[in-house]
Structure formats: structure tokens, C-alpha cells
Amino acid sequence: MEKVKRFWFMLLLILTVAIVGCSPDDTAGDGDDSESSDDVVEGDWEGQTINVQLIGDFDMEDSTDPVTGEKTQGLQVIKDEFESQHPGATVEFTIMPWEGYTEKTQAMLTSGEADVYQMPGIADFAAQGVLEPLEPYIEEDPDFNLDRFIDNQVDGWKALGPDSDELGIYGLPFLGDARFIAYDKQLFDEWGVEYLSKYPTMEEVAEKAKQMTGTNPETGEQNYGIWFRGDWSSAFTLINLAEGQNGSWGSGFAWDEIEFNFDSPEMESGLEWLLEMQEYAPEGLVSDQGSEKWLTQENDIAIMLNQGPGDTVMPAYAQGLGERIGIAQEFKNDEGVGGMFAGSPITMAKDSDNKELAWEWMKFATSETVQQYVFEEANGMPAIQAAETWDSYAEVENLMAPTMEAMSTPWTPRYPWASSQPRFILTSEVEAALTGERSAEEAVEKAQRESEEWLENRN
Amino acid sequence: MVKGKVSLNENGIEDTLNINDDLETIKSKRRKAALTWYMFLLPSFIGILLFMVYPIVESFRLSFFRSNGTIETFTGLSNFQMVLTSKTFWNTVWNTFFIGFFQIFLTIPLGFIFASLINSIKHGQNFFKVVYFLPNVTSIVAAAMIFQFVLHPEMGVVNYALDAIGLPTSTWFSDPSTSKWGVILLAVWHWIGFVIIICLANLQAISPEMYEAAKIDGASGLQQWLFITIPNMSGTFAFLLITGWIGSLQRFNEVYVLGGPNGSPARSIQTMGAFIYERGFTGFEFGIASAATYIMFIIILIFTFINLKVSKMQL
Numbered sequence: 001m002e003k004v005k006r007f008w009f010m011l012l013l014i015l016t017v018a019i020v021g022c023s024p025d026d027t028a029g030d031g032d033d034s035e036s037s038d039d040v041v042e043g044d045w046e047g048q049t050i051n052v053q054l055i056g057d058f059d060m061e062d063s064t065d066p067v068t069g070e071k072t073q074g075l076q077v078i079k080d081e082f083e084s085q086h087p088g089a090t091v092e093f094t095i096m097p098w099e100g101y102t103e104k105t106q107a108m109l110t111s112g113e114a115d116v117y118q119m120p121g122i123a124d125f126a127a128q129g130v131l132e133p134l135e136p137y138i139e140e141d142p143d144f145n146l147d148r149f150i151d152n153q154v155d156g157w158k159a160l161g162p163d164s165d166e167l168g169i170y171g172l173p174f175l176g177d178a179r180f181i182a183y184d185k186q187l188f189d190e191w192g193v194e195y196l197s198k199y200p201t202m203e204e205v206a207e208k209a210k211q212m213t214g215t216n217p218e219t220g221e222q223n224y225g226i227w228f229r230g231d232w233s234s235a236f237t238l239i240n241l242a243e244g245q246n247g248s249w250g251s252g253f254a255w256d257e258i259e260f261n262f263d264s265p266e267m268e269s270g271l272e273w274l275l276e277m278q279e280y281a282p283e284g285l286v287s288d289q290g291s292e293k294w295l296t297q298e299n300d301i302a303i304m305l306n307q308g309p310g311d312t313v314m315p316a317y318a319q320g321l322g323e324r325i326g327i328a329q330e331f332k333n334d335e336g337v338g339g340m341f342a343g344s345p346i347t348m349a350k351d352s353d354n355k356e357l358a359w360e361w362m363k364f365a366t367s368e369t370v371q372q373y374v375f376e377e378a379n380g381m382p383a384i385q386a387a388e389t390w391d392s393y394a395e396v397e398n399l400m401a402p403t404m405e406a407m408s409t410p411w412t413p414r415y416p417w418a419s420s421q422p423r424f425i426l427t428s429e430v431e432a433a434l435t436g437e438r439s440a441e442e443a444v445e446k447a448q449r450e451s452e453e454w455l456e457n458r459n
Numbered sequence: 460m461v462k463g464k465v466s467l468n469e470n471g472i473e474d475t476l477n478i479n480d481d482l483e484t485i486k487s488k489r490r491k492a493a494l495t496w497y498m499f500l501l502p503s504f505i506g507i508l509l510f511m512v513y514p515i516v517e518s519f520r521l522s523f524f525r526s527n528g529t530i531e532t533f534t535g536l537s538n539f540q541m542v543l544t545s546k547t548f549w550n551t552v553w554n555t556f557f558i559g560f561f562q563i564f565l566t567i568p569l570g571f572i573f574a575s576l577i578n579s580i581k582h583g584q585n586f587f588k589v590v591y592f593l594p595n596v597t598s599i600v601a602a603a604m605i606f607q608f609v610l611h612p613e614m615g616v617v618n619y620a621l622d623a624i625g626l627p628t629s630t631w632f633s634d635p636s637t638s639k640w641g642v643i644l645l646a647v648w649h650w651i652g653f654v655i656i657i658c659l660a661n662l663q664a665i666s667p668e669m670y671e672a673a674k675i676d677g678a679s680g681l682q683q684w685l686f687i688t689i690p691n692m693s694g695t696f697a698f699l700l701i702t703g704w705i706g707s708l709q710r711f712n713e714v715y716v717l718g719g720p721n722g723s724p725a726r727s728i729q730t731m732g733a734f735i736y737e738r739g740f741t742g743f744e745f746g747i748a749s750a751a752t753y754i755m756f757i758i759i760l761i762f763t764f765i766n767l768k769v770s771k772m773q774l
Binding site: 292419 | 742
């Protein structure tokens with residue numbers, strides 16, 4: 001009997017160790033809860049810890065940038081700065097890659113792993129009721145002003161809560177992003193074609209792409225007038241073409257209010273235009289191929305649609321092409337608005353134990369200190385207007401100035417279906433049209449029909 | 460009931476033993492031994508419970524709900540109805556079976572022929588085994604990325620070779636009619652090493668006496684291959700057929716790398732696994748993804764049962 005007792009004792013011990021070992025590392029403890037504890041005074045953050053989730057090319061330690069080859073500082077400097085400004089507080093980071101970030105964020109939210117999240121899919125998460133509304137914090141904090149952000153950035157990240165009918169602020173802009181048209185000035189010069197205007201029309205782009213397709217008169221190499229991704233982001237390219245003709249993807253933000261316009265005349269003519277442009281592009285754009293020489297000295301493509309700053313600005317300068325590349329705005333409607341809204345806001349988890357400190361971090365993350373760090377050390381785009389005063393900005397102003405402008409004129413709020421089934425339906429139909437499976441008219445009609453069916457089932 | 464017994468030990472000394480005590484000790488030792496083994500099994504058992512049984516049960520539960528991960532609404536069988544009436548889902552079933560069929564029915568015969576050739580040479584067997592097996596130890600994700608370049612419309616070596624011998628080239632992954640063949644090529648290249656190694660193991664286990672007897676009877680090399688080698692390979696073929704089909708029906712990694720979750724271009728290489736991923740992890744439709752998972756499970760179950768019957772393989 002003694003041995004049996006010993007067995008059960010050992011089993012209990014193992015289970016206890018396993019349970020303790022698998023429990024969340026909550027160093028703050030009950031007594032340190034910022035909202036319930038009375039002995040926490042302003043400026044005294046003793047014992048409070050927040051976990052901040054970040055996505056992308058962040059690193060705790062100093063490292064070498066794979067694009068520029070320059071030494072970059074790790075997040076440790078940011079951690080040290082924040083902790084010195086908030087004595088007693090500890091900030092920890094959970095860094096994840098972009099690959100599969102949505103499901104990883106969902107898992108972290110479900111298990112209450114972090115206090116602050118970098119969250120491009122804010123609309124989906126706000127609707128789940130897992131995010132803290134930020135308006136009360138903004139209103140009660142005299143040190144904080146939304147004017148610090150680039151125009152439209154705050155509006156772009158507004159989302160609907162689980163029970164609200166009006167868009168609210170659940171996230172602050174953290175990483176900026178934009179879509180624009182990039183072009184190779186050298187090829188334009190060699191072909192004797194005038195550079196793209198600041199706000200080009202579809203006709204202008206088509207005409208110039210046509211002119212620059214063929215054998216380059218100076219180098220004798222085969223050149224292509226235009227390239228665009230025919231797969232992953234093709235739905236957004238098409239939507240922007242509709243916007244450029246004063247059309248839109250549809251209307252509404254909450255799922256029960258959304259109405260799609262995928263089969264509108266603007267969408268159909270936009271798709272026809274893409275089919276025409278395909279003739280001036282290299283083969284393979286439907287599988288993201290054909291643009292391998294872009295941003296190299298041997299580039300053979302004149303105009304690139306739907307480009308982003310992360311893949312353009314710093315890589316261009318790293319290749320010594322900073323002055324060779326030009327940026328024009330995406331197609332805008334008569335109000336000067338158009339193009340996909342993108343980037344990353346930061347949000348606060350509703351179940352955070354240290355919301356006061358989390359809010360302090362959010363202010364800090366959108367301050368010049370962190371935003372400049374993001375721009376100079378992490379190859380990220382800033383989301384604040386003060387960026388225009390930095391020396392590092394002036395060094396790359398040729399590409400940054402139009403990027404900042406693109407950031408201030410996208411379609412807002414962001415497309416609420418951007419990571420849902422309608423996006424994949426529309427993408428597949430654009431692909432079907434580009435590969436000759438269906439006509440433009442059939443493709444947009446099918447996309448509209450399937451998206452409506454999906455919406456009906458969802459509601 | 461035996462209470463006690465008088466016996467003699469080796470030295471002829473009388474011993475009185477309490478049989479009850481002995482029985483108790485033996486039982487205790489057996490119990491202890493059994494408990495010890497249960498203790499050893501416990502960690503893996505807990506792992507299976509947490510990481511296999513629980514997700515399977517939870518996924519089954521989710522298939523009856525509309526769920527985005529946190530908010531759930533009971534919807535009965537509507538997720539199953541939605542999946543079973545979805546043209547997109549049946550398109551993925553078609554893609555999965557199409558790619559799987561040609562992968563298996565190209566790789567097994569080819570692998571067997573290569574294995575037979577390797578088995579018949581006297582020198583360099585190990586060299587060829589290594590060369591053919593190398594693709595199989597390569598990550599399928601890395602291999603898929605390399606195949607994008609191999610099958611590049613303008614810079615790919617395959618189009619270069621086709622052009623060099625005067626055959627028409629293809630845009631491969633940019634054309635829905637050829638993209639599946641691109642995946643099949645990759646799958647054959649990746650799996651053939653495994654097929655060769657398994658076939659070789661079987662070939663080397665066939666008794667040489669059978670071949671000697673056949674030679675004495677005047678059988679040619681081809682006749683020996685047809686009437687001795689192939690019949691002796693039936694168990695291996697059945698094994699490759701069943702494991703190959705199960706792997707094919709679960710195909711995800713390479714099509715995700717090549718065509719994303721929606722199997723570009725135009726869903727031409729989207730498999731059942733990719734459909735589940737698209738609905739579950741990019742669209743937060745966990746209920747639909749779970750229902751599709753169970754439907755895929757039933758399809759694999761039925762198909763494996765048919766394979767077992769066709770191949771007459773004993774479990």
C-alpha cells in the first residue's frame with residue numbers, strides 16, 4: 001500500500017509541476033493589478049509588466065540589415081528607454097513573422113498572452129470584443145493628440161466593436177504603409193518617354209506602357225511596359241482601377257450592412273484594362289513571375305502597379321537606384337482618394353492586467369523615438385507627420401515624399417473584406433480572366449454572385 | 460483454502476511458508492511493475508490527449524458552430540451543407556485527386572523501373588541510391604520554391620530544354636491547364652526516391668534461387684522480371700499505393716507555396732487542405748474549416764478502404 005501511495009504522490013507531483021510549468025508567466029500578480037491596486041501612484045510602475053507582440057523584421061539584439069548591409073540596433077534600446085521613462089515597469093516582446101500572423105494573433109488573444117498587439121486585421125478582432133476601445137484613453141490623456149499621425153491614418157484603422165453601430169478607435173497607427181505606382185526613370189529616358197505625372201490616369205499609364213514595350217532603342221534588350229501581380233494582390237489592383245473611375249468596391253463596414261459592387265461597369269472596364277495591359281507585361285505575372293529584374297541594374301520593366309514602400313524605398317537605395325526609381329500615386333477618384341489602405345495599428349487587449357501601462361506603451365510606440373527607430377533600424381514606414389523633419393527622411397526624400405502622400409490619400413476605412421472570402425473570390429476571378437478562363441464580364445459577375453452568396457450564408 | 464504448507468529446502472531443513480504472504484508479494488510486484496510502465500506511458504498519453512484527441516473532438520464540435528475563434532453560434536449541419544454544396548470545395552477535391560492520381564501512377568512504375576535498374580548493376584549502387592533519395596530529404600517547401608524557377612516561363616531550365624529540342628514551351632504555373640502538371644512534376648521528383656528505396660529493399664529480399672531456377676528453365680531476363688520480380692513486389696506496391704494516396708489526399712505544403720491558400724491561378728491547384736486553411740486561417744471561418752476537415756477525413760477513410768480492398772493488403 002505504501003508503494004501505491006508513493007505512486008500517487010509522484011503522479012500528483014508531476015501533474016503539479018506540469019500545470020505550474022504550463023501556466024502563463026504572470027509576473028505582475030494580483031496585487032500588482034494597475035486598476036485594482038490602490039498603492040500604485042502615478043509614475044510608479046513597480047512590478048508591472050506588459051507583453052508587446054510585434055510582427056515582422058524586429059529583433060531584440062543588434063544585427064546586420066540583410067538589405068542595406070548596415071548594422072541595426074535591436075529592440076533592446078527601445079525597451080531600455082521605455083523602462084527608464086517608467087521606473088519599475090518591465091516591457092517584454094513577443095516577435096512573430098508575417099507568415100501566419102493572423103492565426104498566431106488569434107491564439108495569443110485567446111490565451112491572453114500579450115497586452116499590446118500589432119494588428120493589421122483589427123476589424124476582425126474588434127468585432128470579437130477582445131480589444132479595448134481607445135477613445136476614453138485619448139480623451140482623458142492631456143499629453144496625447146491624434147494630430148501627430150499622418151492624415152487619414154487614424155480613420156483608416158477605425159473598426160466596429162461587437163455591439164456598436166459606429167466606427168470607433170481600437171488601434172493607433174504604428175507602421176505606415178501605402179500603395180503606389182513605381183517606375184524606372186532610366187527606361188523612360190532611354191525610350192524618350194515623359195515620366196509619369198504625379199497623379200496618372202489609366203489612359204496615361206496604358207499609353208506609356210505600350211510605348212515602352214519591345215526592344216529598347218539604346219540597349220537592344222527586350223523591355224516590358226508594365227507589370228502587376230496577377231495573383232495574390234490582383235483584387236486590390238482591380239479595386240483601385242474602379243476607384244480611379246469614380247467607382248468603389250461597394251459600401252458598408254459591418255457584415256450585415258455590406259453591399260458589394262464587384263460587377264459594376266467600373267470594375268468590368270478595370271478588368272478589361274488589366275487584360276489589355278497584360279499584353280505589355282512579361283509572361284508569368286499570374287504566378288508572381290516575370291519581375292525578377294525589378295530593382296536591379298538590369299531592370300526591364302518600366303511601370304510597376306500596386307507597389308509598397310517596404311519593398312521599394314530602402315531596397316532601391318540599397319541597390320543604388322534611389323534616384324533612378326520614381327513614384328506616382330495610384331489611381332484616385334475625383335475627390336483625390338484611392339488605393340488600398342494598409343499598414344499596422346497597435347491595439348490593447350481587453351483582458352490586459354496592466355491597461356495603464358499598456359496605454360503608456362502605445363503612446364511611446366507612436367512617439368518620435370520609436371517611430372524613428374522603426375524607420376531607421378527596422379525598415380518600417382513611420383505613421384507620424386514628424387517623420388518629414390528627420391535627417392534620415394531627407395536622405396531618401398525622393399521616394400519617401402510621394403510615399404507619405406500616398407499614405408494620406410488611401411480609401412478609408414480599409415476594405416473590411418480584405419482578409420475574408422470575398423477577397424479570394426475576387427482574386428480567383430481576376431486570375432480566371434487573366435488566364436483566359438472567363439471574359440471580364442463573366443468574371444466580375446461570378447465574383448459578385450459568389451460574394452453575395454457567401455455574405456448571405458454568413459449573415 | 461490453503462493456509463500453509465510444510466516443505467523441505469535444499470538442505471533438507473523444514474520450512475514453513477505462508478503462501479498468502481507469497482501471493483501478496485507476487486501480486487504487489489506485478490502491480491508495481493504494471494504501474495511503473497503506466498508511469499512511463501503517462502507523458503506520451505497526456506501528449507496524445509492534449510494534442511490529438513482534444514483537437515479532434517474540439518474540431519468536431521466546432522463543425523456545428525459558426526465560429527471566428529471567440530464568438531460562436533450553433534448552426535447545426537449548415538456548415539456541412541455549405542461545404543458539400545460548394546463548387547469551390549468539389550473543385551479542390553478534383554484537384555487533389557487529379558494531382559494524386561498522376562503522382563502515384565507515374566511515380567510507382569518509374570520508381571520500380573529505376574530500382575530494378577539500380578538493383579541489376581554491380582558497381583555504384585549506393586551512389587545511385589543516394590542520388591535518387593536526395594530529393595526526398597529535401598524540404599518540400601524549399602523544393603517548391605526552386606521549382607518556381609525551374610518552371611519559370613522565361614528563365615526556367617525546363618522551357619529552355621523544351622525550346623532547345625524544338626518542343627513548345629509553357630507558362631506552367633501561370634496557366635490553369637498546366638499548373639497542375641507543374642505540381643505533379645514536383646511531387647514525382649520529390650517522392651520517387653522513397654519509392655526507389657522501398658522497392659530496392661523488396662527486390663533484395665527476393666530469393667536468388669528463384670531466378671536461378673528460372674534461368675535453368677530458360678527464362679529470359681524480361682520473363683524473370685515479369686513473372687518473378689513483379690509478383691513478389693505486390694505487397695510493396697500495395698503499401699506504396701495506400702501511403703501514397705493518404706499523403707496525396709492531405710497535400711498542402713507545396714500547393715500553398717506555389718499558389719497561396721486559394722491555389723492560384725484561378726484555384727487550379729487548390730487542394731482540400733488548402734481549402735481548409737483558406738477558410739479557417741485567412742477568413743476566420745473555423746466552423747466551415749472544421750466541417751471540411753471531417754468531410755476530407757471521410758473521403759480519405761472511404762478511399763483507403765477501397766484501396767485496401769483493391770490491393771488485398773492485410774492490415
